[in-house]
Amino acid sequence: xxxxxxxxxxxxxxxxxxxxxxxxxxPGGFNILLGTTLSGKTSLIQLMAGLERPTSGEIWFEGRxxxxxxxxxxxxxxxxxxxxxxxxxxxxxxxxxxxKVAGLPKVEIRARVGKVAELLKLSPLLDRRPLxxxxxxxQRTALARALVKDSDLVLxxxxxxxxxxxxxxxxxxxxxxxxxxxxxxVVYATSEPEEALLLGGHTACLxxxxxxxxxxxxxVYRLPQDLISAQVFSDPPINxxxxxxxxxxxxxxxxxxxxxxxxxxxxxxxxYVMAIRPHQVVPANAKTGERMARIEGIVLxxxxxxxxxxxxxxxxxxxxxxxxxxxxxxxxxxxxxxxxDTKKCFYFNMDDHRLASAGSMRGGDV
Numbered sequence: 001x002x003x004x005x006x007x008x009x010x011x012x013x014x015x016x017x018x019x020x021x022x023x024x025x026x027p028g029g030f031n032i033l034l035g036t037t038l039s040g041k042t043s044l045i046q047l048m049a050g051l052e053r054p055t056s057g058e059i060w061f062e063g064r065x066x067x068x069x070x071x072x073x074x075x076x077x078x079x080x081x082x083x084x085x086x087x088x089x090x091x092x093x094x095x096x097x098x099x100k101v102a103g104l105p106k107v108e109i110r111a112r113v114g115k116v117a118e119l120l121k122l123s124p125l126l127d128r129r130p131l132x133x134x135x136x137x138x139q140r141t142a143l144a145r146a147l148v149k150d151s152d153l154v155l156x157x158x159x160x161x162x163x164x165x166x167x168x169x170x171x172x173x174x175x176x177x178x179x180x181x182x183x184x185x186v187v188y189a190t191s192e193p194e195e196a197l198l199l200g201g202h203t204a205c206l207x208x209x210x211x212x213x214x215x216x217x218x219x220v221y222r223l224p225q226d227l228i229s230a231q232v233f234s235d236p237p238i239n240x241x242x243x244x245x246x247x248x249x250x251x252x253x254x255x256x257x258x259x260x261x262x263x264x265x266x267x268x269x270x271x272y273v274m275a276i277r278p279h280q281v282v283p284a285n286a287k288t289g290e291r292m293a294r295i296e297g298i299v300l301x302x303x304x305x306x307x308x309x310x311x312x313x314x315x316x317x318x319x320x321x322x323x324x325x326x327x328x329x330x331x332x333x334x335x336x337x338x339x340x341d342t343k344k345c346f347y348f349n350m351d352d353h354r355l356a357s358a359g360s361m362r363g364g365d366v
Contacts, residue, residue, distance in 0.1 A: 002026050003048060003153060003185050007276075008057035010043055010209075017043045018212045020057070025185055028201045030176070033189040034218060035206030035232055041189040043093055043209070045155050048187060050074050058191045061153065061185075072154065074131040081158035083139040085130040091117075091141050116148045116327040119178055136167040143171075147178060154179070156188045160195075172198050193235045198223060204233040227273060227353035230346060236278045236310065236321045243347070250274070253316045258293040258342045264357045273348040276325035278310070280344040283330070284337035292339040295320075301313035302330040313338070 003025045010018035016182045018040055025031040033041040046052040047059060050071035055103055058067045066074060077098070085094045092113055099109045115125045125138045130138050139159065146154060172195065172239045179186050190196055196203050203217040205228070213220050213229040224230035230238050244251045246269050251257045260267070284294055297313035297320060306311075311329040313320050313336060322338050330336050 002060075002062070003031075003187075004060040005047075006058045006060065008047065008054045008059060010016060010052065011055040017209055018047070018054075021211055023204065023211060023214060025202070027183055027185045029215075030179070031187045032082050032196045032201060033167055033187065033204040033206055034191070034193065034196045034203050036191055038208075039206040039232075040209040041191075041206055042157055044206075045078070045157050045187060048153065049076050049078055049155055067131075073152050075136060075149075076155060077149045077151040077152040078155040079139075079142050079146045079157065081161040083135075083142040083159075084160070085138055085141050085145075086150045087130055089285075090127055090129060091122060091133070094108030094116065094130065094141050095122075095126075095144045095148050102149075104213060112148050112150075114191050115143075116144045119147075120144045120174070125216060136163055136171075139167075139171070150182070152184055154182075154184050154186045156186070158189050158191065161191075162295075174189060175199065175297070179307075182323075193221070193233050198235070203233075205229040205362050207232055223355070223358055224346065225355050227275060227348045233270055234277055236323055238275050238277050239281060239320050240273055240275045241315075241318055241320075242350075244271055245347075246270050248291060250264075250345075252293070252295070256293055256295050257342075258340075259331065261342075263343075264347060267357050271350050273350060273353060275346040275348065276344060277339055278321040280341040281322040282324040283309075283311075283322065283328045284339045289343060291343045293342050294337055294339055296335055296337045299330050299332050299334050303331055304329065311336070 005021050005023040008021045033044060034042050047054055049284045058065055095113045096109050117126060122140055160171055200217050203220050204214040205212045207228045213225050241252055245267055248260050249257045293365050295315055297315040299311060299313050301312040304327055309324050311322045311330050349356050
């Protein structure tokens with residue numbers, strides 16, 4: 001049940017929402033659309049659902065061209081971040097509504113609703129109205145209605161965005177189990193890199209209507225093929241700086257340097273954009289390790305959240321971010337030292353920002 005975009009373009013007036021896109025999504029796991037607001041995630045989902053038609057190009061599903069097929073004639077389920085339930089229906093009636101429209105027998109409807117309600121822990125709530133439910137229970141109801149239909153295509157557009165942290169964690173754990181062995185193509189849109197990593201599957205990085213990279217989620221994270229993909233797949237934002245490779249060393253800001261090493265020795269001498277994720281920039285120890293490079297900067301912001309410390313500091317006019325385990329109080333305005341794990345650096349070409357080289361341990365190892 002593969003879903004395929006063939007040179008699909010979406011324009012609204014003079015504005016291009018989706019640039020020429022070729023993409024093939026397979027069933028059997030999550031297909032994640034990862035990007036910030038206005039990156040094109042919702043536009044792609046609307047095209048998949050049939051709510052919008054492409055300006056040009058074709059959309060194929062299960063070997064059939066469905067570009068002009070209406071949403072009513074597609075076996076598709078969809079859940080939005082703003083959960084939508086019928087206020088005058090009970091939870092049971094909300095979940096059962098697509099089955100009633102399809103004309104299924106009452107016995108089968110009751111059995112299927114009972115099964116999905118049990119999976120989503122809604123069984124004791126089937127007689128209640130949506131306004132009697134918590135936000136998490138309402139979103140579970142919307143998810144149950146999407147899943148009970150046994151659709152060939154399930155579209156989840158940031159379905160957990162408006163839930164509190166605990167509920168998001170709970171439903172993230174449940175969702176892979178809920179879609180397992182369904183045989184459907186499942187598309188999940190999110191703006192959170194951590195959510196993409198937790199769900200796994202395959203991920204498409206989106207930026208301003210373009211898919212910059214698509215592949216297995218862990219592989220896209222560990223080895224971004226361009227700087228934009230690295231930035232899309234990093235929260236807090238990935239650190240970037242210009243470095244110069246010369247005679248076996250990388251030089252940063254004219255003061256910090258580290259050996260090129262075997263992983264990068266084939267790179268030509270010259271300037272590169274170096275990128276490193278915040279959790280690979282940590283407060284300096286008394287003794288810097290062999291693979292670590294020491295930098296110093298002025299602390300701009302220092303935050304401690306639980307057992308994690310996040311520090312924003314300025315180095316030569318550039319803001320850096322350090323994210324480390326443990327509590328590391330760092331006074332704002334003070335000069336502080338940090339260490340870069342040089343084995344985890346990405347190096348991108350200056351002209352096109354394509355990946356030039358990454359460390360042997362893959363610069364994005366979790």
